[in-house]
Amino acid sequence: MKELMLGNKAFARGLYEAGCCFVSSYPGTPSTEITEEAVKFDDIYCEWAPNEKVAMEAAFGASLAGRRVFCGMKHVGLNVAADPLYTMAYTGVNGGVIIGVADDPGMHSSQNEQDSRHHAIAAKVPMLEPSDSAESLEFVKIAYELSEEYDTPVIIKMCTRVAHSQSVVETSERVVPEKKAYEKNIPKYVMMPGNAIRRHPFVEERTRKLAAWAESAKINRVEKGGKELGIITSSTSYQYVKEVFGDSVSVLKLGMVNPLPVQLIKDFAASVDRLVVVEELDPIIENHCKALGLKVEGKDLLPLEGEFSQNLIRKALGKDVPAGKAVKDQIPMRPPVMCAGCPHRGLFYTLSKNKCTVLGDIGCYTLGAVAPLSSIDMTLCMGASLSAIHGYNIAGEGENEKKTVAVIGDSTFMHSGMTGLANIAYNQSNSTVIILDNSITGMTGHQQNPTTGYNIKGNPAGKIDLEALCRAMGFNRVRVVDPYDLKQCDEAVKEELAADEPSVIISRRPCALLKYVKHNAPLKVNTDKCIGCKSCMRIGCPAISIKAGKAHVDNTLCVGCGVCSQLCPVGAFE
Amino acid sequence: METKNVMIVGVGGQGSLLASKLLGKLLLDAGYDVKVSEVHGMSQRGGSVVTYVRYGDKVYSPVIDKGEADVIVSFELLEAARWMEYLKPGGQIVTNIQQIDPMPVITGAMSYPEELVKKMTDEGVKVDALDCLKLAEEAGSSKAVNIVLMGRLSHYFDMPRDAWMKAMEAMVPAKFLDMNRKAFELGEKA
Numbered sequence: 001m002k003e004l005m006l007g008n009k010a011f012a013r014g015l016y017e018a019g020c021c022f023v024s025s026y027p028g029t030p031s032t033e034i035t036e037e038a039v040k041f042d043d044i045y046c047e048w049a050p051n052e053k054v055a056m057e058a059a060f061g062a063s064l065a066g067r068r069v070f071c072g073m074k075h076v077g078l079n080v081a082a083d084p085l086y087t088m089a090y091t092g093v094n095g096g097v098i099i100g101v102a103d104d105p106g107m108h109s110s111q112n113e114q115d116s117r118h119h120a121i122a123a124k125v126p127m128l129e130p131s132d133s134a135e136s137l138e139f140v141k142i143a144y145e146l147s148e149e150y151d152t153p154v155i156i157k158m159c160t161r162v163a164h165s166q167s168v169v170e171t172s173e174r175v176v177p178e179k180k181a182y183e184k185n186i187p188k189y190v191m192m193p194g195n196a197i198r199r200h201p202f203v204e205e206r207t208r209k210l211a212a213w214a215e216s217a218k219i220n221r222v223e224k225g226g227k228e229l230g231i232i233t234s235s236t237s238y239q240y241v242k243e244v245f246g247d248s249v250s251v252l253k254l255g256m257v258n259p260l261p262v263q264l265i266k267d268f269a270a271s272v273d274r275l276v277v278v279e280e281l282d283p284i285i286e287n288h289c290k291a292l293g294l295k296v297e298g299k300d301l302l303p304l305e306g307e308f309s310q311n312l313i314r315k316a317l318g319k320d321v322p323a324g325k326a327v328k329d330q331i332p333m334r335p336p337v338m339c340a341g342c343p344h345r346g347l348f349y350t351l352s353k354n355k356c357t358v359l360g361d362i363g364c365y366t367l368g369a370v371a372p373l374s375s376i377d378m379t380l381c382m383g384a385s386l387s388a389i390h391g392y393n394i395a396g397e398g399e400n401e402k403k404t405v406a407v408i409g410d411s412t413f414m415h416s417g418m419t420g421l422a423n424i425a426y427n428q429s430n431s432t433v434i435i436l437d438n439s440i441t442g443m444t445g446h447q448q449n450p451t452t453g454y455n456i457k458g459n460p461a462g463k464i465d466l467e468a469l470c471r472a473m474g475f476n477r478v479r480v481v482d483p484y485d486l487k488q489c490d491e492a493v494k495e496e497l498a499a500d501e502p503s504v505i506i507s508r509r510p511c512a513l514l515k516y517v518k519h520n521a522p523l524k525v526n527t528d529k530c531i532g533c534k535s536c537m538r539i540g541c542p543a544i545s546i547k548a549g550k551a552h553v554d555n556t557l558c559v560g561c562g563v564c565s566q567l568c569p570v571g572a573f574e
Numbered sequence: 575m576e577t578k579n580v581m582i583v584g585v586g587g588q589g590s591l592l593a594s595k596l597l598g599k600l601l602l603d604a605g606y607d608v609k610v611s612e613v614h615g616m617s618q619r620g621g622s623v624v625t626y627v628r629y630g631d632k633v634y635s636p637v638i639d640k641g642e643a644d645v646i647v648s649f650e651l652l653e654a655a656r657w658m659e660y661l662k663p664g665g666q667i668v669t670n671i672q673q674i675d676p677m678p679v680i681t682g683a684m685s686y687p688e689e690l691v692k693k694m695t696d697e698g699v700k701v702d703a704l705d706c707l708k709l710a711e712e713a714g715s716s717k718a719v720n721i722v723l724m725g726r727l728s729h730y731f732d733m734p735r736d737a738w739m740k741a742m743e744a745m746v747p748a749k750f751l752d753m754n755r756k757a758f759e760l761g762e763k764a
Contacts, residue, residue, distance in 0.1 A: 002602070004602045004608055004610065006612075108613060132636075161636050161637065162636075164611060165612070166598055166608070166609065166610040166612075167610075236635075236636065239634045240634070240635050242635075243635035309635070309637055310635050310637075310639050311641075322639070322641030323641045324659040324660055324661045324665075325663075325697040326697070327658060327694055327697060331652065331655055332676045332679050332683075332684040332685075332686070333676065333677075334585065334622040334652070334656070334677070335621055335677060336619040337621070337677050338619065339587075339620060364619060367619065371677070371681055443619075534682075537682070540677065540680065542674075542680065545675045545679070546682070556716060
């Protein structure tokens with residue numbers, strides 16, 4: 001049946017059709033929907049793991065048990081899972097292993113735009129790169145075959161435009177291969193030096209065999225066109241190239257980006273007058289061509305940064321670029337903002353008011369850095385807030401600890417905050433940690449996590465008690481505040497900063513977008529009372545604006561959280 | 575057939591995803607090759623969002639670039655102006671006249687530009703502007719803004735009305751169908 005399908009959904013459909021039985025992932029844009037769609041198939045066991053490393057190791061265990069398995073993550077998640085990946089390359093697999101990683105060129109929802117192909121090269125594992133939904137489905141089947149035939153995990157690399165674009169796919173039935181028996185094999189699976197030394201030559205030989213496979217693989221194909229220009233490309237870049245040139249130039253479309261073929265590329269280069277590589281981010285295919293001694297253009301024409309598009313390629317390769325007309329006014333930017341009623345707002349207002357240095361983390365609450373709250377000082381990676389505040393306070397020699405806090409969400413805390421907290425507890429810096437517990441993984445679109453008490457299907461599951469956990473680590477000062485209550489937040493922050501020992505504040509209220517959260521009626525401004533002092537504007541609520549000198553509440557956005565009314569000196573919010 | 579390009583723009587949370595799903599279904603059922611590109615993640619949090627819908631005999635790129643769009647459908651007035659450069663010469667804008675202040679306006683750093691419909695028309699662009707929120711409320715729910723817009727958009731598509739209704743039936747829960755039919759009609763006749 002023909003269907004219009006999101007790339008990530010097609011990926012999940014591929015997992016289903018290829019007989020995948022086990023999925024363990026951590027959510028991350030733009031990879032999340034692969035797992036969210038996979039869970040809709042009852043035949044596949046799916047879970048959210050606390051982080052990508054755990055997910056990959058769980059998937060490895062499931063592979064040992066003889067099943068086809070998958071774990072999914074965003075590009076930076078693969079850094080977290082790099083440890084198991086680089087050694088799973090040595091052990092190989094039992095049941096087929098696919099690792100789905102989604103890059104985010106253009107950083108629609110990421111903190112960097114690293115190119116995941118480097119991981120495939122460094123770990124010496126094959127990587128396939130689909131260019132649309134149909135290939136996302138098809139490549140899953142190819143990847144499982146490669147994984148089992150060549151005894152290797154296989155990475156399928158998505159990018160935002162493949163993951164989050166819908167295109168036409170044809171579906172077929174699920175075929176589950178027979179469960180493979182687990183056989184004890186110490187030299188293969190126990191990676192102590194004596195065994196790993198013998199596995200490394202296997203890895204190198206496997207790469208040579210896979211490179212030979214790449215020479216004639218159907219997913220690496222030449223589309224013959226004109227002789228004047230030949231373009232080597234992959235992924236969504238292929239689509240832009242075809243959009244601009246149609247069939248007028250020759251194209252070598254690579255479905256496998258590691259290892260890269262040699263003879264196929266040499267022959268293609270010999271068949272055209274001018275050779276250009278069109279690839280987003282780093283010049284990996286281009287450098288491969290250069291290492292083969294080929295005359296090639298690439299990053300001298302095209303940027304290392306951001307996403308490509310048809311106009312970018314038109315411009316780089318000397319084609320006419322269409323243009324539209326703009327209005328003459330400067331259009332105000334519309335950056336993402338914390339939602340109306342977001343429980344993080346009251347807490348960040350408190351931190352801003354107390355002029356705290358705020359070491360931040362990854363999640364919706366990174367928006368606490370945006371004006372007018374402008375509260376956050378640093379965001380690096382998952383869990384860094386808790387590790388960094390420790391270093392900042394120790395090196396500050398007493399100057400920093402009375403005004404510095406770390407903020408981290410509940411899901412991020414479970415992902416990689418606990419080890420940072422352990423460091424504070426163990427090495428005893430006088431650090432104040434705030435766990436922003438909105439009872440969900442928010443930014444990626446509401447995934448359950450180990451603190452919510454529900455699993456990926458929404459069924460009751462184990463629930464980790466944050467207060468008990470922090471106390472067990474040795475924190476004597478653990479307190480819970482309601483971030484809608486500004487007075488309570490202010491007292492807690494002041495007291496815990498003043499305390500002479502490390503402390504944890506749990507700022508607890510569920511995300512305002514959760515379906516089960518009941519909202520109050522929208523507030524209204526009594527314009528007779530409002531004096532137009534703009535005190536309410538300091539919290540940056542998208543529901544409040546100034547109309548004709550008075551505060552105005554947009555009743556389609558307001559959820560009646562009442563944080564604004566706590567700032568109003570005249571009680572104008574009713 | 576040359577590939578046609580429709581952009582759906584608005585503010586995160588306004589419900590543009592349903593509109594693009596409906597268009598995708600409509601065009602696929604009509605036998606076209608279709609690609610729809612969406613935005614997920616952080617930008618959805620009240621930011622400017624865009625969805626690209628492309629259809630034709632064979633569609634390659636999932637995105638629409640500056641100067642390429644045949645139609646821009648906008649859920650919010652400022653967003654219509656923001657994305658106008660993506661319209662090709664002679665292209666059509668269909669926009670809701672609702673205004674949602676972005677953060678720089680809320681904080682007072684900038685003001686919301688005035689008379690945007692006129693300013694867009696002055697650049698030679700065809701603008702069809704209507705109060706979708708009012709019409710949606712008339713149909714029974716402020717959430718039906720997307721369907722009001724689809725009703726209006728149907729004027730600029732060479733597609734039978736039945737096909738729109740069929741696509742809507744496939745995409746909208748049965749209990750909201752009558753309300754959405756009304757919303758479509760109000761947009762269509764506005």
